[in-house]
Amino acid sequence: MKAVLLIGNFSGSLRPLTLSQPLPLLRFCNRSLIFHQLQALKDAGISQVVICHPNKEVPADWTAAIEQLSGELGLKLVCSQETEPAGTAGALKHAEALVTDDGTNDAPFIVVNADVLCSYPLRDLLLAHLKRGREGTLLTTRSEEPSEYGVVVVDERTGGITHFVDRPETFVSDRINCGVYVFSPAIFERIRASSRVSMNELLPAMAKAEQLNSMLLSGYWVKLTSTRSYMGAVASHLEIARYLAPASLAESTPDFTVTGNVMVHPSATIGKGCVVGPAVVIGPNCRVAEGVRLESCTLLEGAAVASHAIIRESVLGLGSSIGRWCFVNGSVLGEAVEVCEALLLNGATVLPQKQLERNIRSPEIVI
Structure with missing residues (x-):
């Protein structure tokens, strides 16, 4: 099974820390951020990860770091470099051939944003996707500040997403998009080739077509938008380690x-x-x-x-x-x-x- 890791840019918003190290390689709890994400994907049964990133911003030590992570984790890591910024959905379209083996692989795949850390219930998310049979399934969480994110309105009986609104100006719901997905390859037909398209443009259309499902996260979640969010994520991760890896x-x-x-x-x-x-x-x-x-x-x-x-x-x-x-x-x-x-x-x-x-x-x- 395959997964996609979406890297919007290498500098991110954690400056000045990312002035010296690209965001995916920044240390978090004594491991690079990307290590935590790749480890979660491996634990979910993933064997190959396609890493989407901009071509013009590749750090000098990036290739060596990817090779080291591939050997350490036993994962096949393939980079998909965008010639021009394509947006989060556009980057996914750019990697279509790698994800689908040139159209011969119709298995669902996991997508994770590189600036997100959470408890990663990826196996449960995959099962929820297979059960509902829709084109996409979003991991969601509740937020006290939903207007800062993509907000979803969910049919509580079915888990289906009826509306998706990016950064609403008025209250719509307290459930937000976690930036972790499972998609079926049919999603590629919805994304225009050679154009800049974000997930926040793609997902509302999927919700309108009743092709978007959800699963509510019960563990911690953080989007790394600032050094303060980074520090908050450290505390949550260490608390989990107290129970899962006390040594x-x-x-x-x-x-x-x-x-x-x-x-x-x-x-x-x-x-x-x-x-x-x-x-x-x-x-x-x-x-x-x-x-x-x-x-x-x-x-x-x-x-x-x-x-x-x-x-x-x-x-x-x-x-x-x-x-x-x-x-x-x-x-x-x-x-x-x-x-x-x-x-x-x-x-x-x-x-x-x-x-x-x-x-x-x-x-x-x-x-």
Whole structure:
């Protein structure tokens, strides 16, 4: 069985983190984002994934990363490069021959947006699709801010979607499109070739034709629209790991204390007297000195925190460093940012390769 992973662009909206790494390769809980999505697809029985992405934006290390992931996961990964931006549905049309084996394969296939993370009940979604026999089945979830997404109106008796509205200005429903689908190959007949078409244009027509089904997600879901959504997703993922993979979480030692869910890479070092957690991820080759307090934060590879610093609700980029006695709150640091000793950072967003020698007391972007 096949699946499609849709990558709209590589920079995404998680700047400054994605200024140094493409979004799919950005580390999330010590694995790349794309690894989590590919692992979920493999667990659902997928053997081949077609990765749709723009041709003009391919990062230098992309091909090597895909080859490594293919070997590590045992999945066949094939890239479909768009010569021109085609939109989410247009990208799918561009990959039609790869998905259908030039029209000889009529099996349904899974589609996942690359900027989405969730609990991925893909086997259940596939079964729901096969049961209803419609052209498409959407994974949906409930949202307190539905106007920010594609909203669906569902017939609760059948699960069929009667209306699909993109970012409605008035309340329509609290159920939204998760960006995870199962489609039958008949969908390709609905997409115009060589044109830019988004899913939000395609899905309303399918709903009107009564060819769109739904399944309500019971687990967590997040669309990575900001670094704040990234941090919220970390907390949810670690909570799931507490039940599904407890061995992946750290425990207290005689030298430091762990509170709540914490993930520490084996190559990282943590000094004496530290208190770490909850919702903390410490990446490869990170160095945390003595007396540090870490809470609701992620340290990406090579980040360093000097003694007696406090880091809360923040992300430290690749190779960034925090000086002694610093207090960093609600901030995001790009790659190789150096924060000097005894500074306050409150709501700072710092682009890569910067050295901070002053306090930032209110939200500010440092360019």
